[in-house]
Amino acid sequence: MKKIRIALAGNANVGKSVIFNQLTGLHQHIGNWPGKTVEKAEGTLHFKGHTIDVIDLPGIYSLSTFSLEEIISREYIIDEQPDVVINVIDASVLERNLYFTMQLLELGRPMVIALNQIDTAKKKGIQIDPKQLARLLSVPVVPTIAVKSQGITDLLEHAISVALSGKKPKPLKYGNEIEGAISKIEKKLKFAHPKYSKRWLAIKMLQDDSEVKKLVTDQKVINEAESVAKYVEKIHKHSCPTAMACEIYGKAATTAGQAQTRMKKERRLSDRLDDLSTHKLWGYPLMAAVLLGVFFSIFTFGDFMVGLIEDSLLGIMEVMEQFLHGVAGELVLAGIEGVIATLTVVIPYILPFYIILGVLESSGYLARIAFLMDNAMHKIGLHGKAFIPLMLGFGCNVPACLSCRIMETHRERLIAIFVTTLIPCAAVTTVILGLVGRFVGIWWALGLYIVDAIIVFALGRIAFKALPGEPTGLIMEMPAYKIPHYRTVLKQTWFKIKDFVYVAFPIIIASTIVIKIFEIMGALDVIADVMSPVTVSWLGLPAITGILLIFGILRKELTLVMLATYLGTINFATVLTPVQMIVFALVTMLYIPCAATIAALVREIGMRKAGLITVFEIAFAILIGGIAYRLLLFLGV
Numbered sequence: 001m002k003k004i005r006i007a008l009a010g011n012a013n014v015g016k017s018v019i020f021n022q023l024t025g026l027h028q029h030i031g032n033w034p035g036k037t038v039e040k041a042e043g044t045l046h047f048k049g050h051t052i053d054v055i056d057l058p059g060i061y062s063l064s065t066f067s068l069e070e071i072i073s074r075e076y077i078i079d080e081q082p083d084v085v086i087n088v089i090d091a092s093v094l095e096r097n098l099y100f101t102m103q104l105l106e107l108g109r110p111m112v113i114a115l116n117q118i119d120t121a122k123k124k125g126i127q128i129d130p131k132q133l134a135r136l137l138s139v140p141v142v143p144t145i146a147v148k149s150q151g152i153t154d155l156l157e158h159a160i161s162v163a164l165s166g167k168k169p170k171p172l173k174y175g176n177e178i179e180g181a182i183s184k185i186e187k188k189l190k191f192a193h194p195k196y197s198k199r200w201l202a203i204k205m206l207q208d209d210s211e212v213k214k215l216v217t218d219q220k221v222i223n224e225a226e227s228v229a230k231y232v233e234k235i236h237k238h239s240c241p242t243a244m245a246c247e248i249y250g251k252a253a254t255t256a257g258q259a260q261t262r263m264k265k266e267r268r269l270s271d272r273l274d275d276l277s278t279h280k281l282w283g284y285p286l287m288a289a290v291l292l293g294v295f296f297s298i299f300t301f302g303d304f305m306v307g308l309i310e311d312s313l314l315g316i317m318e319v320m321e322q323f324l325h326g327v328a329g330e331l332v333l334a335g336i337e338g339v340i341a342t343l344t345v346v347i348p349y350i351l352p353f354y355i356i357l358g359v360l361e362s363s364g365y366l367a368r369i370a371f372l373m374d375n376a377m378h379k380i381g382l383h384g385k386a387f388i389p390l391m392l393g394f395g396c397n398v399p400a401c402l403s404c405r406i407m408e409t410h411r412e413r414l415i416a417i418f419v420t421t422l423i424p425c426a427a428v429t430t431v432i433l434g435l436v437g438r439f440v441g442i443w444w445a446l447g448l449y450i451v452d453a454i455i456v457f458a459l460g461r462i463a464f465k466a467l468p469g470e471p472t473g474l475i476m477e478m479p480a481y482k483i484p485h486y487r488t489v490l491k492q493t494w495f496k497i498k499d500f501v502y503v504a505f506p507i508i509i510a511s512t513i514v515i516k517i518f519e520i521m522g523a524l525d526v527i528a529d530v531m532s533p534v535t536v537s538w539l540g541l542p543a544i545t546g547i548l549l550i551f552g553i554l555r556k557e558l559t560l561v562m563l564a565t566y567l568g569t570i571n572f573a574t575v576l577t578p579v580q581m582i583v584f585a586l587v588t589m590l591y592i593p594c595a596a597t598i599a600a601l602v603r604e605i606g607m608r609k610a611g612l613i614t615v616f617e618i619a620f621a622i623l624i625g626g627i628a629y630r631l632l633l634f635l636g637v
Contacts, residue, residue, distance in 0.1 A: 002050065002163075002164065003050070003051045003052075003053070004050055004051070004052045004053070004083045004084070004159075004160060004163045004164075005052075005053045005054075005055070005080070005082040005083050005084075006023075006052060006053070006054045006055070006082060006083065006084055006085075006086055006159055006163070007054075007055045007057055007076065007077060007082040007084075007085045007086070008020055008054065008055065008056045008057060008085075008086050008088060009057045009073060009077070009085055009086070009087055009088070009100075009104060010059065010087055010088035010089060010090075010097070010100065011059055011060070011061055011090065011096075011097055011100055012059030012060070012061075013059065013090070013364075013367070014059070014088045014089060014090040014097065014116055014117070015088055015090070015114075015116040015117060015144075015146040015147070016056055016057075016059060016088045017041075017056065017488055017492070018146040018147055018485055018488050019086070019088060019114060019116070019144070019146045019152065019155075020041060020043065020054060020056040021487065021488055021491055022146060022149055022152045023043065023045055023052075023054050023152065023156065024043025024044065024045055024054055025043075025045070040055075041055070041056040042054065042055050042056070043056075047156055047160070048160070050160060052156075052160075055076065055082065057072070057073045057076060057077075058070075058072060058073055060073055060100070061099070061100060062099070062100060062103060063100075063103045063104070063107070064207070064209065068409075068410075071211075074107075077104075077107055077109055078107065078195050078196065079195065081109065081195075082109065083110065083163035083166075084109070084110045084111065084112060084159045084160075084162050084163040085104060085107075085109050085110070085111045085112075086111075086112050086113075086114055086155065086159055087100070087101050087104050087111055087112070087113050087114070088114045088116050089101065089113055089114065089115055089116060090116060090117050090120075091115050091116060091117050091118045091120070091121035091126065091128055091143075092117055092120040092121040092124050092126060092480060094121075094126070094128060094256045094259070094260055095252055095253050095256035095257075096252075098252035098255055098256055099248055099249055099252045101113065101137065101252070102172060102248045102251055102252055103248070105137070105139075105169050105170075105171050105172060106171050106197075106199070106200050106203060107200065108168050108169070108171070108197055108200070109168065110162045110163060110165070110166060110167055110168055110169070111139045111162070111169050112139060112140045112141075112142065112155065112158045112159045112162050113133070113134075113137065113139055113140065113141045113142065114142055114144050114146075114151075114155050115128065115130055115133070115141050115142065115143045115144060116144045116145070116146050117145065117146075118143045118144070118145060119145050119148075120480055120482065124480075125262055125263035126260055126261075126262055126263075127260060127261050127262075127263065128143075128259055128260045129259055129260070130142070130143050132258065132259045133255070133259035136255050136258060136259060137169070137172070137255065138169050138170045139162075139169045140158045140161075140162060142154050142155040142158050147485040147488075171199060172251055172255075174247045174248075174251060175247060175250075177231075177232060177235050177236075178206075178232070178243075178244065178247050181202075181206060181228040181229075181231065181232050182199060182202045182203060182206070183202075184224060184228050185201075185202035185205055185206070185221065185224055185225050185228060186198045186199060186202045188218070188220055188221045188224045189201060189202065189216070189218075189221055190218075196212075196215070201215070201216060202225075203244070205221075205225040205229075206225065206228070206229060206232065206240050206241070206244050207240075207241045207244050207245075208229075208240065208241045232244075273481055274368075274480075274481060277365065277368040278368055278371055278372070283368070283372050284372060287368075287369055287372055290360075290365070290369075291369075291391070294353075294356050294360075297352070297356065301352050316336075320332075320333060320336060327520060330516055330520065331513050331516055331517070334513045334515070334516035335509050335513055339509060351493070351497060353392075353394075354399075354492075354493040354497060355489060355490070355493050357391070357392070358484070358488075358489035358490075358492050358493055359484045359489055362482070362484030362485060362488065362489055363481060363482065363483070363484050364480060364481045364482060365481070366388065369384070369387060369388075369391075370384035370385045370387055370388065371384055372384070373387040379457065379460075379461060379464075380415065380419065380457060380460030380461050380463070380464050382407070382412055382415055382416055382460075382464075385407065386404075386407060386412070386415075386416045386419075388403060389401070389403045389404045389416055389417075389420045390419070390420060390423055390456075392420075393420045393421075393423030393424075393425060394423060394424065394425065394426070394429070396425050396426060397420060397421055397423065397425045397593040397594070397596075397597040397600070398596050398597055398599075398600045400420045400423065400425075401417050401420055401421065401597060401600040401601060401604055402600060402603075402604065404416040404417045404420060404604065405604075411467055413604070413605070414463075414467065414605060414609065415460060415463050415464060415467065417601065417604060417605060417613075418459070418460070418463055418613055419456050419459065419460040419463075421592060421593055421597060421601070421613060421617065422452065422455060422456045422459065422590065422617070423452070423456070424448075424449065424452060424589050425556070425593055427556035427593075427594070428556055428588060428589050428593070430560060431556065431559055431560050431585055431588050431589070432445050432448055432449075432585050432589065433445055434560055435560060435563075435572060435581050435584065435585050436448060436581055436582055436585045439572050439573045439576075439578070439581055440578045440581055440582060444578075444582060445585075448582070448585060448586060448589060451586070452589060452590070455590070455624075459620075514554070515551050515554070515558070515562075524547050527546060527547050527550060528543045528544050528546045528547050529543065530546070531543070531546025531547070531549070531550070532546065534546065534622060535549070538622065538625075538626040538629075539583055539584075539587065539622070539625045539626055539629055540579065540580060540583060540629040540633075541580055541583060541584055542567075542575075542576070542580070544563075544567070545563070545584060547562065548562050548563055549587065549588070549591070552588060552591075552594075553591075553592060553594060553595055553598075553618075554594065554595045556588065556593060556594050559584075559588050563584075578637055579629060579632045579633060579637050582628070582632060582637070583625050583628055583629045583632070586621075586624065586625055586628055587621045587622065587624075587625035589621075590617065590620060590621035590624060590625075591617050591618045591620075591621035591622070592613070592614045592617045592618060598610060598614055601613060601614070
């Protein structure tokens with residue numbers, strides 16, 4: 001039997017990931033597109049003797065070249081030429097989704113439409129005739145309810161049938177002026193490109209597509225395109241790309257109108273909740289209450305789980321200590337301590353955080369948070385979606401950096417990654433609460449978070465002004481509220497946790513062993529003396545803190561553990577002044593989170609930029625720490 005490749009394409013939040021999970025189950029792999037920082041999901045299934053590879057393309061709204069996701073999706077369909085494209089459509093917003101469908105049809109690949117969330121459409125009073133829609137688009141249309149596994153087998157059978165037949169869809173016809181303009185450019189295109197049809201090239205030239213302009217070098221064609229574009233602008237009183245977009249939207253609206261009927265519907269609870277959660281006044285208190293509830297739940301659960309895990313694993317450590325002796329034994333024990341440290345971060349704090357985040361995202365509320373935060377984030381050159389990585393940063397900076405891939409441009413990704421590294425993660429929170437909160441006062445601990453927020457905003461604003469480029473607006477789907485699909489939430493959580501473990505786990509274990517080697521060699525005291533001009537003279541801290549700040553780059557929670565070890569007490573109030581505790585926590589909070597985060601930075605933005613951010617944040621933290629030390633002494637704290 002033939003091996004078949006299926007590409008899933010569609011807008012964000014239409015149920016592509018659910019269909020992908022239903023099709024591939026556990027036989028899937030999450031990685032990156034070659035040379036890109038955009039997530040790639042692919043899986044394999046066997047159905048009626050066929051081996052089928054499924055690629056879940058990024059959720060996008062057009063096949064232009066404004067974002068990395070759009071470029072990747074377009075290049076994959078054109079260059080790799082999958083046997084069939086399954087265009088997943090949200091039936092409850094048919095007209096808006098068909099704009100993307102019209103563009104897919106122009107690519108000329110065999111296609112099947114998954115008319116998903118038809119149950120949601122019915123609740124909204126929308127009835128769609130799949131057969132009529134199939135006639136209008138000249139492609140098979142299969143109704144599905146992915147979260148209930150309804151229509152998935154039928155969809156797969158249609159996809160296989162279309163893939164084996166190789167039947168390509170017919171492009172839809174637009175208005176006379178636009179069709180005439182397309183025809184004139186087509187006639188000038190004398191060559192037949194192996195990957196692109198003349199019609200598609202002509203349309204993209206009218207849309208002023210930068211990538212297509214690089215392909216077409218014939219000056220006669222370029223002149224004709226410019227002449228035709230001016231004619232279209234004169235007729236439509238808009239720029240040619242705008243006129244083309246209006247034409248496609250108009251065709252989508254006409255097609256949707258002919259395939260669906262709308263019934264009068266009553267306002268539901270979800271409609272009222274939507275009004276409240278996006279309200280310009282009441283939406284913010286609701287958001288604050290939700291976020292506080294999230295963090296309270298995570299840290300309450302985390303504290304409980306840390307106790308259980310440590311009690312279990314430390315018992316194993318005590319047993320291991322009886323059998324492991326000498327230098328080799330100490331190094332093995334250090335490695336085991338690294339494993340315990342990883343488990344006490346991942347399971348208690350990060351795991352529930354991702355589950356709750358998945359629930360917020362699947363329910364539709366995360367999009368409302370991005371909408372509410374859009375104005376604030378624009379002050380630092382980002383938009384509301386950037387608030388999502390910042391939220392992740394409070395759990396762990398590694399997945400927060402990786403999640404900056406949701407930003408559309410490289411410039412926005414760079415700014416988002418930079419400010420994300422300044423967010424105090426769960427390990428830093430342990431230092432702040434365990435040192436300042438406990439021994440100086442909870443309001444001083446809260447003050448550190450306020451200082452951090454001011455610094456994030458200020459440095460983000462400076463980065464926004466310093467980096468070349470223009471900010472983009474917030475263009476994202478506002479999905480309807482719905483009950484989260486628990487399987488999808490758990491699978492997405494697992495993939496994110498797995499990614500964190502693969503990046504951070506080896507570094508944490510290795511760093512623990514390195515610290516033990518330095519301790520055995522007696523090098524820690526030498527390091528403390530070398531660092532004393534910074535730690536003692538500038539920051540006003542004990543000399544031993546130099547060691548802590550260096551090894552804190554490997555693991556932030558080490559700073560508090562080693563502080564207790566070298567000072568010989570966990571009652572820090574007897575050996576440190578309130579000013580020293582505040583300064584130490586402040587510096588720990590501001591300088592680069594940990595080695596795992598540096599590794600994530602290198603992975604996302606390259607060695608050079610990761611190095612610049614690391615060096616800057618270390619120097620900045622020391623500068624601010626010294627200023628804070630003198631200011632606190634002046635205030636008589």
